[in-house]
């Protein structure tokens with residue numbers, strides 16, 4: 001929660017002491033740029049040299065002066081991330097380097113952000129420790145570095161740099177990536193203004209106003225990772241993140257209420273605090289309470305099967321969905337050599353993927369190249385992950401029923417969730433008999449999506 005106006009601890013006073021001033025008496029009473037308490041603890045980086053009198057701090061001057069601390073903190077961060085990565089790679093998703101990178105950067109970044117916020121509450125509780133304020137700043141900046149790497153690895157390993165695919169739904173409760181995206185510009189702004197020279201240039205008031213945005217960035221981040229795939233958090237690395245998050249939110253709320261009760265909050269502080277609390281409640285309701293109520297209401301009043309919908313298929317679709325909610329699915333990411341650069345390919349027929357049970361986008365085509373036939377998915381292809389997805393060439397132009405694949409031929413497991421991919425058609429197949437491409441969930445026998453093929 002937003003801190004009170006008068007008592008915000010300022011960043012790393014002992015790192016960049018521009019001029020001598022009395023030591024802070026209570027948490028956060030030292031304005032930016034003032035020195036540490038007179039007898040810094042041995043763990044704190046000593047301020048080796050004062051900043052140029054009267055002039056602005058140069059960028060990273062504080063970090064340069066306390067380079068030993070910076071090195072130690074970097075080593076700690078690398079070890080922390082390394083443990084997260086090893087746990088993913090060896091234990092949770094053995095051998096999946098991409099997934100392990102995506103998740104370890106995410107968990108390390110989000111845990112560092114949570115620890116940074118926890119430390120604010122700790123400084124208020126133990127005012128003497130405010131001299132370690134620079135630790136909070138380092139956690140925030142390193143957390144941001146990890147989250148940038150998380151973003152880059154999601155693009156590299158999950159989205160194939162298809163940025164529009166991030167916006168497949170504009171409802172953040174359906175597509176929680178949007179919460180992550182909303183947090184990014186806020187964290188970017190906070191990261192570039194988290195150095196002494198920025199505090200110096202902006203002045204305390206502006207700096208403080210900008211840094212209140214952290215509560216919004218954090219709110220978006222927490223809803224991003226709670227909603228995107230809750231099953232990912234049900235392991236010790238996730239429990240650590242959840243515990244740190246609960247402490248950060250609880251600590252901030254506690255101090256917000258205390259400062260409001262003690263009438264030490266500014267009007268802006270109260271307004272921001274109340275808004276943030278309201279947003280937590282509204283997002284919590286929309287993200288968790290409303291869906292739980294809906295799910296609870298469903299068995300009491302089962303919807304009659306829609307006319308034309310096979311009830312057995314409906315049951316299998318629901319079983320598949322329950323399986324997907326409870327289990328981590330391996331992300332298919334195989335490619336065949338040469339599928340990106342066919343020489344002189346000729347498209348004979350093509351069509352757009354249609355949604356059946358999941359939203360699938362892009363083009364499929366029947367293509368001839370090098371004397372062979374292929375089903376080729378275009379660069380625009382994108383589908384959510386599902387269990388045991390298989391590609392078929394099917395005769396019916398609208399293969400919406402599961403029986404339709406009975407007459408089709410299997411081309412292979414779906415090799416990637418996005419982007420161009422080519423599936424060779426066996427030589428003895430008469431392609432003129434096939435009028436659609438189907439993606440089918442083999443494990444639950446559920447049609448996933450199909451693309452009707454029209455001659456071009």
Ligand code: HEM
Nearest residue numbers: 103106107110151154177180181183184221225229232233
């Ligand atoms: C920049 C935009 C972002 C994108 C595109 C993005 C994307 C994703 C995706 C696709 C996943 C699911 C990964 C999987 O299923 O393996 C994920 C998970 C996660 N993300 Fe993000 N994210 C973004 C920003 C953030 C931010 C700002 C945070 C937190 C500070 C964050 C923290 C997490 C966490 C903790 C997980 C769960 C990892 C796990 O439990 O294994 N992400 N993100």
